[in-house]
Amino acid sequence: MNADKIARLAHDQGLRLVRFLWCGNDGTIRAKASGRAGLEGRLERGIGVTTGMQVMNSLDQLQHVAGMGPVGEYRLIPALDTFRVLPYAPFTGAVLTDHHGLDGEPAEVCQRSFLKRMEARLAERGLNLRAGFENEFTLAKRNEKDRTVHPLDSGLCFSTISTTASQHYADALVAALEAQRIPVDQYYAELGHGQQEISTAHAPALQAADEQVLVRETIRGVAKSRELIEKLKVELTASLAPKPWIDQAGNGTHVHFSLWEGDRNRFYDEGLSDLALAFIAGVLEHLPGLCGLTAPSFNSYRRIAPGTWSGAYTCWGLDNREAPIRVASTFTGAEEATTNAELKSCDATCNPYLALGGLIAAGLDGIQRGLELPEPVEQDPAGLTDGERARRGIAPLPANQAEALDALARDAVLTEALGPVLTESYLAVRRSEWMAYSAGDAAFEFQGHFEKY
Structure with a gap:
């Protein structure tokens, strides 16, 4: 065009x-x-x-x-x-x-151009990263009088009652995404009150990041559309904030990823390939710093905690939803097509170009150095003793935004990939948010994230 x-x-x-x-x-x-x-x-x-x-x-x-x-x-x-x-x-x-x-x-500060550079590094090896985003978000209704927001429903996880409660919105959202040439994979009610999840088809990294921007815009835009308000006779709002309410499940933006060479999934080789193991090992090694890009906001660390299926420790596992890196089980008859890994320590306060670019930089480091993955964790890592975690090299992920940004600043692989201008400007912006929100109260944090993401 x-x-x-x-x-x-x-x-x-x-x-x-x-x-x-x-x-x-x-x-x-x-x-x-x-x-x-x-x-x-x-x-x-x-x-x-x-x-x-x-x-x-x-x-x-x-x-x-x-x-x-x-x-x-x-x-x-x-x-x-x-x-x-x-x-x-x-x-x-x-x-x-x-x-x-x-x-x-x-411009050196251009985040979209950064992802293009990382794609080019992969292309030197004949590879491209394909990624798909799973967005969890909160659907709420706004009180006309005091303008406060409340969850659309209080149904159960995967409940058909909750699915029906959001049906008009879901119909409008799926139609709007399809009209923008963004294929919808799945949609369902999630654990939190008013919480929804929508996943879109995987695509080459740059396209996936572009579509993630459009998906975020559409999730919020459809909720505020005049047509839907007139149909429902209520004003809706949608938020992808990581932890919109303290007592409810948080919203993640999980990233499924795999490496391809043409039409061949290079993550697959009668199981996980050596290339996949090395790439994932790189992501795991750089995960604390990567969190500075994938879970970069003050509110992100309300969500990332043990026992919340968000991944709070540096480990990986096979279908282990308490591991920040989950290798997903394949589907019978489509093993190659469905071999992928999932990064759970990611949310929609991230810039998707930085998140995917950082993922590529970390994984490439694993390939270049021939890193090996440790044994997969087959239980909730929080259930291991401190000694067991230490023996297996399992450490807590950053506990707050400041720790994540410090880990990013110390990570020479990620900062080299970003370049000095993008690194400096990014850290300045995100550290200023830490200073502002750490000096405020919960209401200030809620408003600052719920209404903007």
Whole structure:
């Protein structure tokens, strides 16, 4: 698809605005929109945006990093093949973007370009990463008078009562995703009150990250759509915050991943291949630092805790949902197609380009160094004694956002992959959030995450 075709499509469908989307270091999704006038030119040359937006945290507080502030601009250069008409936003389209400097080159701080670089490193070995996201989210209704939010229902996990309660929303969500060419794999009610889960088909890493941005936008956008509000006679809201309510199950964004060479799944070899074992070993070794990218918010560590099926210790297991890395059992007759691993210590406050790029960097390090996986853990690691965990090299994952960011800063493999500019700006943004939320109360934390993710 080229700029001329998109401009004609926008005219034919009566689009009034096209959003130029990006996901920043704070994990929030932002946009500048172009009207129809001048759209084709902006699709070719981009839209200007201040360099300061790359050091804006999720509280809209600007951080001080050299070269990113009130002086200077980037260009939001659209990836034209990501253009979509948004079913939940009348007369509106959207396109994902890269950040370029005024010299036309990708900016060092561009997260989407970082993932492209990591894909290129894999491609040198003839490999590509395929990933699929499972998004858990909370569906809530808003009180008209005091504007407070409450879970849509209090049904049981996988309950058909809960499934029916969310049926109109689920129908609208699936239709909206399919209209954007995003295949839906599964949808069901989860453990928490009002909690839903939707998984989408696996895809090459960059496409998967692009689609994750669109899925997050659609989950929230459908809930706020005028059509659904009129049908239900109630105002809904959806949040992917990791822990929207203290007494309810948290929301993860699990990542299923595998390595492919053309149409061949290189994770498969009558079980897990040596390549898969080495890649997963790299992910496991770098997992504490990787958490700084995959579970990067203050609220993330309300969710990651022993006994919550979120993965709180550095270990892996076969269908062990208390391990942060789960190797999923395959389906009979489709063993090669369904061989994959799942990263559970990930949530929707992450930037998906950074999460998948970091995953590739960690896994590649495992391949390059020939790392070996320890024995799989076949029980809840919290049930092991301290001595047993120490003997097996099992340690707790970071206990809070600050620990995760410190682990990332110490991880030479991940920071080398990110590069100095992206590392500095990312840590500045996320550490500023730690300072703000650690000084606040639970209500401040709830509002700051529920309404923004």
